[in-house]
Amino acid sequence: MKKYLVIPFLLISAILFAQSDKTILEIESEKVSMDEFKRVYLKNNSGEIVSKSTVEEYLELYINFKLKVKEAVSRGMDEDEAFIQELKGYRAQLAQPYLSEESMLEQLKKEAYERLKHEIRANHILIKSNPTDSPEDTLAAYKKALKFRKMILGGDDFGAIAQQYSEDPSAKQNKGDLGYFTGFYMVYPFETAAYTTEVGKISMPIKTRFGYHLVKVVDKRPSNGTMNAAHILISTDPQLSNGENAEEKVKEIYARIKEGTSFEEMASQFSDDQRSAKNGGLLPSFTVGKMIKEFEVAAFALENDGDISEPVKTKYGWHIIKRINKETLPPYSELEADLERKVRKDSRANLTEGAAIKKIQKEYGFSENLKELNDFYKLVDKEIYNEDWDSKVLSKLNKTMFEIGDLKVNQTEFSNFLVENMARNNNLDPNVLVNKSYKEFKKAQILAYKDSQLEEEYPEFKALIQEYHDGILLFNLTDELVWSKAVKDTAGLEAFYNKNKENYKWKKRADAVIFSAANAKIAKEVKERLIKGEELSKVMDDINRPSQLNLKKEQKKYEVGENEILGKINWKDGMSKNIESNGRISFVQIKEVIEPSYKTLEDSRGIITSDYQEHLEKQWITELREKYSFKVNKFVVEELKEQLEE
Numbered sequence: 001m002k003k004y005l006v007i008p009f010l011l012i013s014a015i016l017f018a019q020s021d022k023t024i025l026e027i028e029s030e031k032v033s034m035d036e037f038k039r040v041y042l043k044n045n046s047g048e049i050v051s052k053s054t055v056e057e058y059l060e061l062y063i064n065f066k067l068k069v070k071e072a073v074s075r076g077m078d079e080d081e082a083f084i085q086e087l088k089g090y091r092a093q094l095a096q097p098y099l100s101e102e103s104m105l106e107q108l109k110k111e112a113y114e115r116l117k118h119e120i121r122a123n124h125i126l127i128k129s130n131p132t133d134s135p136e137d138t139l140a141a142y143k144k145a146l147k148f149r150k151m152i153l154g155g156d157d158f159g160a161i162a163q164q165y166s167e168d169p170s171a172k173q174n175k176g177d178l179g180y181f182t183g184f185y186m187v188y189p190f191e192t193a194a195y196t197t198e199v200g201k202i203s204m205p206i207k208t209r210f211g212y213h214l215v216k217v218v219d220k221r222p223s224n225g226t227m228n229a230a231h232i233l234i235s236t237d238p239q240l241s242n243g244e245n246a247e248e249k250v251k252e253i254y255a256r257i258k259e260g261t262s263f264e265e266m267a268s269q270f271s272d273d274q275r276s277a278k279n280g281g282l283l284p285s286f287t288v289g290k291m292i293k294e295f296e297v298a299a300f301a302l303e304n305d306g307d308i309s310e311p312v313k314t315k316y317g318w319h320i321i322k323r324i325n326k327e328t329l330p331p332y333s334e335l336e337a338d339l340e341r342k343v344r345k346d347s348r349a350n351l352t353e354g355a356a357i358k359k360i361q362k363e364y365g366f367s368e369n370l371k372e373l374n375d376f377y378k379l380v381d382k383e384i385y386n387e388d389w390d391s392k393v394l395s396k397l398n399k400t401m402f403e404i405g406d407l408k409v410n411q412t413e414f415s416n417f418l419v420e421n422m423a424r425n426n427n428l429d430p431n432v433l434v435n436k437s438y439k440e441f442k443k444a445q446i447l448a449y450k451d452s453q454l455e456e457e458y459p460e461f462k463a464l465i466q467e468y469h470d471g472i473l474l475f476n477l478t479d480e481l482v483w484s485k486a487v488k489d490t491a492g493l494e495a496f497y498n499k500n501k502e503n504y505k506w507k508k509r510a511d512a513v514i515f516s517a518a519n520a521k522i523a524k525e526v527k528e529r530l531i532k533g534e535e536l537s538k539v540m541d542d543i544n545r546p547s548q549l550n551l552k553k554e555q556k557k558y559e560v561g562e563n564e565i566l567g568k569i570n571w572k573d574g575m576s577k578n579i580e581s582n583g584r585i586s587f588v589q590i591k592e593v594i595e596p597s598y599k600t601l602e603d604s605r606g607i608i609t610s611d612y613q614e615h616l617e618k619q620w621i622t623e624l625r626e627k628y629s630f631k632v633n634k635f636v637v638e639e640l641k642e643q644l645e646e
Helices: 034-044 054-072 082-098 102-116 136-152 158-165 189-194 243-258 264-271 291-301 332-345 349-364 368-378 412-422 430-452 457-490 490-499 520-531 536-544 604-627 634-645
Strands: 023-027 030-034 118-128 177-183 206-208 211-223 228-237 310-316 318-325 366-368 402-403 407-410 508-518 551-559 580-583 586-596 630-632
Touching: 023 034, 023 136, 023 158, 030 034, 030 054, 034 054, 034 189, 054 604, 054 630, 054 634, 082 430, 102 332, 118 136, 118 158, 136 158, 136 211, 177 211, 177 332, 189 206, 189 211, 189 604, 189 630, 206 634, 228 243, 228 264, 243 264, 243 318, 291 310, 310 551, 332 349, 349 366, 349 402, 349 430, 349 630, 366 412, 366 508, 366 536, 368 412, 368 430, 368 536, 402 430, 407 412, 412 430, 490 604, 508 520, 520 536, 520 586, 536 551, 536 580
Parallel strands: none
Antiparallel strands: 023 030, 023 630, 118 177, 118 211, 206 211, 228 318, 310 318, 366 402, 402 407, 508 551, 508 586, 580 586
C-alpha cells in the first residue's frame, strides 16, 4: 500500500467534469461543489468495512484535509524536487493501463488461467547468450543448443548432457531437473515452451534474457491446487534449538502425536517456528514450487485432510506436516484481478505494450521514413567506441524519421538518444547498435506521445493524479509537523509524558519463571532441586536428557491478566502449586512481586509517542482553522442530506 493512501480523503474518484454550481464548501478562494463532495463522501462511506460517517462528521474531516494540503502548497512543498520525482514515479505507474492493449491483456489472463490448471515437470539445458551479443555470437549460441539437441535425439542422455554442458550452475547437481512448476514461475518464453511441448519431447532452442534453453517436458499433471498445512519444526540451527538432539526430539513428538496427543498442542509447545507455533503450526497456503522440495513432496503426498506426515528432513531441520485442506483452482472470475496484476508485472506484459503501440499508431496516425536510418549505418562504425570518436559527425542529420499525431521526430533527436545510450551498449556491433537503439527510441517516443495526451483525454486520470499530488503533500507535511517531530522533539515528548503520567502505569507485575513439566513427578523433582539452589540450566539439561519434552520454561515480568497460569496462583515469592494444563503440569517460580508503578518514558516510548503525535495533530488543525478562512453552506449540506436519504 502506498504510504499516503491510508488517508481516507484521498480516495476521491474524480473531479467532476460537469459539476453543479452549488458550492458546499469554500476555503479561501477555492470552491468545492456539492457534487464533488458527494462523490468523495459516497466513495468513503460505502461497503461494510468502512465505518460510516454522517455528512457533518465527514465534512469536518474533509475540511481538515483541504486545509493541510493548502498549507503544504503555501510552503512551496509542491515545488520540491523530491516531491516532483515521487509524483512522477506514481504517475508512471498509473499511466501503465493506458499504455497497454486491453484485448491482449485479456488473452494473456485467460492463457495464464488455463496453464494454472496443470503442473509441468521439466528439465532444461542453458546456453548463455546476452541480449546485447553480436549476431555472430547469438547465432553461435543457437547452433550450440541445436548441437546438444541433436545429440540427445541421437540417443545421448539429457541429464548427462545437462550436467556436463549446461551453463546453469545448478545443473551440476540436479542434471537440469527443475521439478514441478506452474504458470508465472518461469520467465514467459520458457513457460510457453514448457506448456506447448509434448511430454517426453524436447523443444527447439528457446530464447530468454538468460540465453537459449532446450526444454524437455518430463510430466504434465493436473494442478495439485493450493495446500493449507501446518507443521512442527525442530530446527537444526544451534541458535534456535539443540540441533544435536533434533532428530531424537522430533521422533518423540511424532510418537506422542501417533499416541493421540493433539498436533496443535505439540506445535504450540515445541515447534521452533515461532510464527506458526502460536497458531498450532498453521502456515500460509502454498502451491507447487513455493516450498523447499522435500517439504513440498511430503505435503502434497498427504491424501486426506488431517493426515500427518512422518518426520521430514530439510536444510532447516526436521518437520512434521499436517494437511489441513487442499483447495482446487478457483473460478476465473475470482482470480481475474490477481491474474491481471501478475500479467502486468511479468515479462509477458511486453506483448500488451507491443499491441498498444500498434493501436496508438493507428489512433493518432503514424508514418515512418525508414530510408533516413541509412545515414546512421554510414556514419556509425566500430570507431564509435574509441575515445577520440566525435559525435559531431551526426550533427548535420536533421531529416524527419517518423510522425505521430502533431509530433515530428527527426534524426537529431535520435542522434542524441544513440550517443547517450552508447555506454550501456558498449562493443555492440555498430549495425546492431543502430537497429536496437532505433527500436527503443521509436517505442519510447510513441508511448511518450500517448502519455502526454492522458490528462486531456481522460479526466478520470487527471483526477487520480490530483489525488496522488495531494496525498504526497499531505504525508510529507504531516510527517514533518507531527510524526517525525514527535520522535525528534525529546523535550516536548518528555513534557507531554510528565503532564499525562497517570495514563501510563504498570499494573501489578510478577518477575516469574513459568515451567511446564511432562508429569507431577518431574515437577516435584524440579521444584526440590531449584529450592536447594541448583542452577536452572543444569536442572533443565538433566531433566531433558531422557526426553527433550520433559521440561519447558518461559521467564519475564508479567502483568496481572497477561498469563493464564499466573492467573490461577497466589502471587508470592517462591514456588506455586501445580496446575494441570494441556495434559502437562505447570508451576511458577516467582522471584519478585512488583506493585503498581508509573511506567518510565522508556518503558512505553511507543505508545507515548503515538499519543503525543495525536496531541500535535490536534494542535496543528486548530492553528490551520485559525489561519485560513473557510465557509460551509449549510443550506447545501441539508440539500445533500435529503438527496442521500432518497
